[in-house]
Structure formats: structure tokens, C-alpha cells
Amino acid sequence: MKSVEQLGYRVTVGDVAAQAGIDVNIAQQQLLALASDAGGHLQVAESGEIAFQFPQDFRTVLRNKFWRLKLQEWWEKVWRVLFYIIRISFGILLLASIVLIFVSIAIILIAINSSRDGDDSGGSSNSGGGFIFVPRLWFGPNWYWFLYWDDNDYYNQRRQRSANLKDNQYNFLEAVFSFLFGDGNPNANLEERRWKTIATLIRNNQGAVIAEQVAPYLDEISRQEEEYEDYMLPVLTRFNGYPKVSPQGELVYHFPDLQTTATQYRPQGIVSSLKEQLWKFSQASSGQLMLAAGLGVANIVGAIILGNLLQDQTLVQSLGGWVAFVDVIFPLLLVYGIGFLTVPLIRFIWIKWRNARIEVRNQNRQERVAILNQAQDSIKQKLSFARQFAAETVIDQKDLAYTTESDLVEQELEQVDKIDAEWQKRLNESNS
Numbered sequence: 001m002k003s004v005e006q007l008g009y010r011v012t013v014g015d016v017a018a019q020a021g022i023d024v025n026i027a028q029q030q031l032l033a034l035a036s037d038a039g040g041h042l043q044v045a046e047s048g049e050i051a052f053q054f055p056q057d058f059r060t061v062l063r064n065k066f067w068r069l070k071l072q073e074w075w076e077k078v079w080r081v082l083f084y085i086i087r088i089s090f091g092i093l094l095l096a097s098i099v100l101i102f103v104s105i106a107i108i109l110i111a112i113n114s115s116r117d118g119d120d121s122g123g124s125s126n127s128g129g130g131f132i133f134v135p136r137l138w139f140g141p142n143w144y145w146f147l148y149w150d151d152n153d154y155y156n157q158r159r160q161r162s163a164n165l166k167d168n169q170y171n172f173l174e175a176v177f178s179f180l181f182g183d184g185n186p187n188a189n190l191e192e193r194r195w196k197t198i199a200t201l202i203r204n205n206q207g208a209v210i211a212e213q214v215a216p217y218l219d220e221i222s223r224q225e226e227e228y229e230d231y232m233l234p235v236l237t238r239f240n241g242y243p244k245v246s247p248q249g250e251l252v253y254h255f256p257d258l259q260t261t262a263t264q265y266r267p268q269g270i271v272s273s274l275k276e277q278l279w280k281f282s283q284a285s286s287g288q289l290m291l292a293a294g295l296g297v298a299n300i301v302g303a304i305i306l307g308n309l310l311q312d313q314t315l316v317q318s319l320g321g322w323v324a325f326v327d328v329i330f331p332l333l334l335v336y337g338i339g340f341l342t343v344p345l346i347r348f349i350w351i352k353w354r355n356a357r358i359e360v361r362n363q364n365r366q367e368r369v370a371i372l373n374q375a376q377d378s379i380k381q382k383l384s385f386a387r388q389f390a391a392e393t394v395i396d397q398k399d400l401a402y403t404t405e406s407d408l409v410e411q412e413l414e415q416v417d418k419i420d421a422e423w424q425k426r427l428n429e430s431n432s
Contacts, residue, residue: 001034001059007262009054012395014258017239018203021195024240024257038062043395051262051395090180091173094295094340097333101302104326108309111319175288180343182351186277194218197270198235199258204267206390207259208244210252210382215368216273219361244389250378252386260393273365276358279351281344293341300337307334 003019004011011019017027031052034040038058043051055061063069170178198217202209211229215221218231225231229251236242241255282289307330310316316327326333372379 004034004052004054004058009056009058010051010262011054012049012051012260012262014203014260015262018199018258019196021192021197021199023238034058037065045395047393049260049393049395087177088173091176091292093336094176094292094299097336098295098299098302100326100329101299101306101333104323105302105306105309107319107323108306108315111315170284170288172288172291175282175284176292178282178284179289179292180340182279182281182347183283186279190274190276194274195238197274199239200268200270202239202241202255202258203261203265204270205386206392207255208252208386208389209255210250210379210386212368212372212379212382214253216365216372218274218365220364221368244385246382246385248378248381250382250385252382252389254389259391260395262395264394265392272369273362275362275365278355278358281348281351293344296337296340300341303330303334303337306330 003016007015007019011031013024013028013031016022016031017024020027031040035042035052035054038054038061040052040054040058043053045051063073194217198214201213201217205213211232214232214235215226221231232243232251232253236253239255240257241253243251244254245251284292306326310323310327310330316323
């Protein structure tokens with residue numbers, strides 16, 4: 001559906017297969033289904049090639065026809081809200097854990113100090129009365145700074161960064177989630193990028209290529225696969241191509257379905273090789289990551305201190321209330337505190353290992369580009385032979401023999417002059 005919209009609502013199977021990077025047979029099946037459900041039309045050229053014409057409101061037609069699509073759109077909106085709540089919940093849990101831990105520590109310490117002061121002054125009298133001074137101690141973050149972390153000073157600091165660095169748009173709670181779990185797979189669309197690029201390469205070469213041109217966009221290729229060009233089999237299967245053998249016994253690959261287009265095709269620029277993006281630990285700013293790590297350390301240190309204080313169960317029972325509640329959930333607080341620092345550490349090690357493998361694959365693809373650019377005699381011969389099969393068929397409106405947009409009788413009346421001219425041509429040929 002996206003490909004149909006991007007291509008101007010008039011497409012061929014090859015257009016969609018190349019635009020979306022999907023299997024030619026799947027593209028054909030899905031276009032037929034889409035045309036049937038969304039009120040599309042088939043246009044048949046005199047050469048037998050087929051184009052599909054879709055109305056620009058075909059999404060609305062489908063949405064009104066199928067409740068499942070309405071529910072799917074509704075769920076996507078709901079999920080965006082739910083996922084955002086999930087993302088910020090980890091930051092909220094961290095702050096809640098810190099509050100529970102340090103408030104409990106403060107209550108217990110005040111109670112202990114009060115008990116000691118009472119014992120020290122128990123034997124003396126003071127007619128003027130007295131009071132206990134409790135110094136203002138806070139081991140947690142600066143809450144004023146936290147609540148106003150995006151004030152003018154912060155933005156002034158961001159403006160001073162290098163213009164080449166793309167500033168993130170995370171708030172602190174989102175940054176905590178990014179610190180824990182990262183920002184997703186940077187190569188989630190790798191397969192889509194791969195097949196779209198290969199299809200564009202084939203179309204740029206008018207439907208005929210050699211294996212060395214495709215190799216820089218694939219992954220690992222063994223020596224045996226390189227020798228026999230077995231790595232081309234998935235490409236042939238996806239885009240309905242087949243090999244051609246040159247007089248010298250070299251193979252080139254022909255893709256007739258990608259030679260047919262609904263509009264004049266203009267070659268598009270593509271990358272010289274497929275490049276996988278390296279994984280990043282987080283897209284949050286360094287300040288946000290340091291704050292998240294600092295709060296994680298404060299949380300676990302506080303949990304250790306609180307654990308020692310909670311060992312006095314007599315004191316815990318005498319205080320009751322808040323402290324008793326924290327005593328019950330303390331194992332959860334401790335596990336959360338340990339996990340908050342352990343998960344990012346494990347992820348950091350895993351990213352280093354993963355990026356090393358990605359760099360090797362990217363380097364291998366670059367080496368295949370170098371081999372192609374060297375253009376040895378055998379490669380030049382293969383390229384020359386492949387050009388013999390290069391072609392492009394454009395299904396123009398004037399070349400249509402039939403379309404489902406109107407009645408067959410009406411089409412015959414509209415083309416009566418064309419039919420007469422064809423018969424006259426045949427008569428002249430037979431007389432001559």
C-alpha cells in the first residue's frame with residue numbers, strides 16, 4: 001500500500017517489487033487482492049503486460065470495508081500511549097525507590113538519635129524545656145534541578161554543542177529507559193534496505209546484472225558460493241530472474257519482471273555497498289546518562305545502608321507504618337537496584353561484541369566493491385554480455401488494449417480508428 005502511494009497509484013508488479021523489496025510473486029498476489037478489495041483496475045497493454053490503477057482514496061475504501069483495519073489503527077494509537085507509559089515507568093520506579101530508601105533511612109536515624117538523646121538526658125531536669133535539632137541532610141538528587149532540568153541554562157548548554165551532533169529529544173524519564181535498554185535495533189529495516197537496493201540496482205541496469213554487482217549488498221559469502229555464485233539464488237527467487245550463459249561460460253542474470261514499469265524509469269543513486277549501522281549504547285545525552293548512572297549508584301548504596309538498619313527488627317516493629325512497609329518490599333528494592341546497574345553493563349559488553357562483527361561484515365562488503373571497481377577482463381566481458389539483455393518496457397496509456405475501468409464495448413468504440421488502422425496494415429502486408 002505504501003509503495004502504491006509512493007509510485008503515484010499506477011504501478012506494475014515490477015514497480016512494487018522493486019519499491020518494497022518484496023518477492024515478485026507476493027507482489028503480484030497482493031496487488032490482485034488489493035485491486036479487488038480497494039476498487040482498483042487492471043490495464044492490459046497490447047504486449048500483454050499488466051498495470052494496476054488505484055483510486056487515491058483506496059485506504060479509506062479498505063478502512064470502511066474491513067473492521068479489522070479500523071481496530072488495527074485504533075490499537076496502534078493506544079499502543080503508542082501504552083509504550084510511552086512503559087518507557088517512563090522505569091524512571092518513575094527509580095525515583096520512587098530512592099525516595100522510599102532515603103526517607104526510611106532518615107526516619108530510622110532520627111529514631112535512633114532520639115532514643116540516644118533521651119537516654120543521655122533521662123537523669124537530668126531542665127525547667128526551660130528543650131528540643132532536638134535535626135540537621136537537614138539529603139543524600140538524593142537535587143529535586144529542584146531535576147524538575148527543571150530543561151531550563152534556559154540547560155538549553156544554552158545544548159546550543160553550544162557542535163552543530164554536527166544531533167541533539168536528542170529525550171526527557172529524563174525517557175533517558176532512564178534508554179540507559180537500561182537502549183533505543184532498539186538500528187538495523188531493524190536491514191532486509192528491507194537490502195532488497196530495495198538490489199532491486200534498484202537491477203532496474204538501473206535495465207534488468208540484467210552480474211553477480212559481482214550484487215555481492216556488495218549481501219552478507220557472508222563462502223568461497224564455494226563465490227566460485228559457483230550460489231549466493232544469487234535468493235535474488236533470483238525473490239525477483240523471478242534466471243541466469244544466462246555467455247559464450248565464454250560466464251553467468252549473467254536476467255529479470256524480465258523488473259524491466260516493466262508503468263512510468264518512464266529514471267536511474268536512482270544507490271550506495272556502493274550495504275552498510276550496517278553500529279549499535280549505540282544510548283541516544284540520551286551524556287549528562288542524562290551520568291545522572292541515571294549516579295542515581296542508580298545512590299539507589300544501591302542506599303539499599304545496602306538501609307538493609308543494615310533493617311536488621312534491627314525490634315526498631316522496625318516499633319516504628320511501624322512507613323518503615324514496616326519498606327521492610328516488606330525491601331527485597332524488591334534491592335533486586336531492582338542491582339538490576340538497574342547490571343542490565344546496562346551486560347548490554348554494554350554485548351554491544352561491543354556485536355559491533356565488532358558488524359564492522360567485519362561491512363569491511364567484507366567494501367572489499368567486494370573494490371573487486372568490482374578493478375574491473376578485470378572477465379568482469380568486463382560479463383558486463384558486456386549482460387547489456388544484451390538490458391531493456392525497459394513502459395506501459396503507456398496509449399498502448400492499452402484493455403482496462404477494467406470501462407465496459408469492453410465502450411473501449412472497442414474508442415479504439416475503432418486504431419483497429420481499422422491495424423486491419424489496413426495487415427491487408428497491405430498481405431497484398432505485398
